Amino acid sequence: MAMNMLRQTWWLSLLGVVLYYVARAVSKCRRMRGAKIPPGPKGWPLVGNALELASSNSTSIIRIFHQWAQEYGPITQINIMGAKQVILSDEKIANELFVKRGNRYSGRGAPHAVEYISMNQSVGFRPKDEGWRRQRNLMRSAVSITSINKYQSLMDDEATFTLHALLQSLSSFDNVFLRYAYSVLTTSMLGFSIRSESDPYIRENEDFTSEIMKAFRPDCFPSNLFPFLKYMPHWLVPSLRTMERLRVQYAEQMWSMRRKIETSVKDGSAMDSIYKHFLLTRGDYAVTEEESVHTFQGMIDGGTRSPHNNLLVFLFLMMEYPEWQRKLQKEVDQVVGKDRMPNYEDISNLPTVRAIVKEGVRYRSIVAEMGVSHCLETDDVYNGYFFEKGTVFHATFASILMDKETYPDGELFNPARWLEPTYPTYKEPLSVYPNCRNFAAFGYGRRACPGVDFAERSLVILVAKLGWAVNIRWPLNQNGNEARETLEYEPVPAPRPMKFGCSIEARDPARVGVIQRVAERLNTE
Ligand code: HEM
Numbered sequence: 001m002a003m004n005m006l007r008q009t010w011w012l013s014l015l016g017v018v019l020y021y022v023a024r025a026v027s028k029c030r031r032m033r034g035a036k037i038p039p040g041p042k043g044w045p046l047v048g049n050a051l052e053l054a055s056s057n058s059t060s061i062i063r064i065f066h067q068w069a070q071e072y073g074p075i076t077q078i079n080i081m082g083a084k085q086v087i088l089s090d091e092k093i094a095n096e097l098f099v100k101r102g103n104r105y106s107g108r109g110a111p112h113a114v115e116y117i118s119m120n121q122s123v124g125f126r127p128k129d130e131g132w133r134r135q136r137n138l139m140r141s142a143v144s145i146t147s148i149n150k151y152q153s154l155m156d157d158e159a160t161f162t163l164h165a166l167l168q169s170l171s172s173f174d175n176v177f178l179r180y181a182y183s184v185l186t187t188s189m190l191g192f193s194i195r196s197e198s199d200p201y202i203r204e205n206e207d208f209t210s211e212i213m214k215a216f217r218p219d220c221f222p223s224n225l226f227p228f229l230k231y232m233p234h235w236l237v238p239s240l241r242t243m244e245r246l247r248v249q250y251a252e253q254m255w256s257m258r259r260k261i262e263t264s265v266k267d268g269s270a271m272d273s274i275y276k277h278f279l280l281t282r283g284d285y286a287v288t289e290e291e292s293v294h295t296f297q298g299m300i301d302g303g304t305r306s307p308h309n310n311l312l313v314f315l316f317l318m319m320e321y322p323e324w325q326r327k328l329q330k331e332v333d334q335v336v337g338k339d340r341m342p343n344y345e346d347i348s349n350l351p352t353v354r355a356i357v358k359e360g361v362r363y364r365s366i367v368a369e370m371g372v373s374h375c376l377e378t379d380d381v382y383n384g385y386f387f388e389k390g391t392v393f394h395a396t397f398a399s400i401l402m403d404k405e406t407y408p409d410g411e412l413f414n415p416a417r418w419l420e421p422t423y424p425t426y427k428e429p430l431s432v433y434p435n436c437r438n439f440a441a442f443g444y445g446r447r448a449c450p451g452v453d454f455a456e457r458s459l460v461i462l463v464a465k466l467g468w469a470v471n472i473r474w475p476l477n478q479n480g481n482e483a484r485e486t487l488e489y490e491p492v493p494a495p496r497p498m499k500f501g502c503s504i505e506a507r508d509p510a511r512v513g514v515i516q517r518v519a520e521r522l523n524t525e
Contacts, residue, residue: 035386038077048079084391089399098444106446109375109392113221123298164519181308191273254293318472328467342464351430355415
């Protein structure tokens, strides 16, 4: 009797499982409406393509994605333990999906470790939910307030301070630029300027960011690839314990900054800043307290690394393409003259400066050449292909920003593509274009970088001042020959260029005098 019941239960369970899979397959067929599954590498039963990616760092993932895109075309689908991912390598398709169909393609689908550590509250990594909308509104308003004169002039001062610091210590360009990338943000957003690259604020953020970067890697955090691991007890899985430690540290970092700023606003010692403005006009913003601390931290996290990288890349490019350094200096000299430094009022007359900045971002685009993934929120059919809800899409910059149609000779650094009507990317008037708005390197649609204007402002002013003030050359080796190098990147997401040599010198003593006079005035103000 008991045996019979057991057999019956077993058969019923098996029937249930079969029916579930049949129903799923029927529902999928119906949802597919005759559309095809996109092409892609076959993968293994159950794990799909997970094994090929499990031991990859970001550099090799970019290479593997690029190979797959070449083999299977601009829409390549892979499967990670049953979860679908699509590699897009065509700008037009990325625009069609992420921009025109942005209501469906603006989820994030960050890896598990990233979501865990950032408590699903970080504007850059959380799904496209109501909280994210509230945070984007706060960021939009923050970035637009920084365009007013008061904040532009703070940024201009930061750039002058940087030039002065560089001339004091020419070989420390990496740290000098790192300080600038932080200080332009902390001055306007948080209300304090950072005077030294060894400031604990920078060191703590940098140490923490390099740990957080590992959270994208499946080799460091296997739960990114094998979801069952996230349900295991922490004591059994060391990477889960690391995630918990980082989560606590992250929360503490954000809240201690909030307490510091609140206290200084209350006791009247707070400098003007967007955070102060936010606290004083709190009722105008719908974000929760937690969302607000994450938003300000998100701007520091998202806003320091890429501009720092771009400034380093700028130096490298000026050594590699000296003809563009000459054009930069010529333009700045013609517009500004020798007796003063460039300022924001000159920017509309400096299209070559803007073109060099934009081309630098394109040519060696940052945020890893993988781009930042978007997640599909409902089933969709595009060009006869079926994409399932939850599919994660990667628009790979390595392919898109080198697309032959949009960027003929794209493998070269060629700012002329933004300045001369013979190129498909040219736009007039040159007092406005080129600029970085709607530029693919800053992402797409609703998820596009909210810091694009801020980033462009901070890069353009410093590049103009550098062009005015210094000569940038390859260092010489013992035999007096140029010690040329190639630009290499760290094998992590959002990688930094590896250290390289660069010889910087002032263009002439009179310009050094101008910088010193302005910098001294800033120090005494
Ligand atoms: C050269 C400088 C920069 C570059 C190239 C850059 C690029 C990007 C890219 C490609 C994305 C992903 C867009 C997408 O998913 O489609 C992004 C997102 C983001 N960026 Fe930037 N960025 C830069 C500077 C900044 C700055 C200065 C800030 C802050 C003021 C910032 C804050 C953010 C944030 C918070 C996100 C996440 C947005 C979201 O998921 O809704 N970025 N950025």
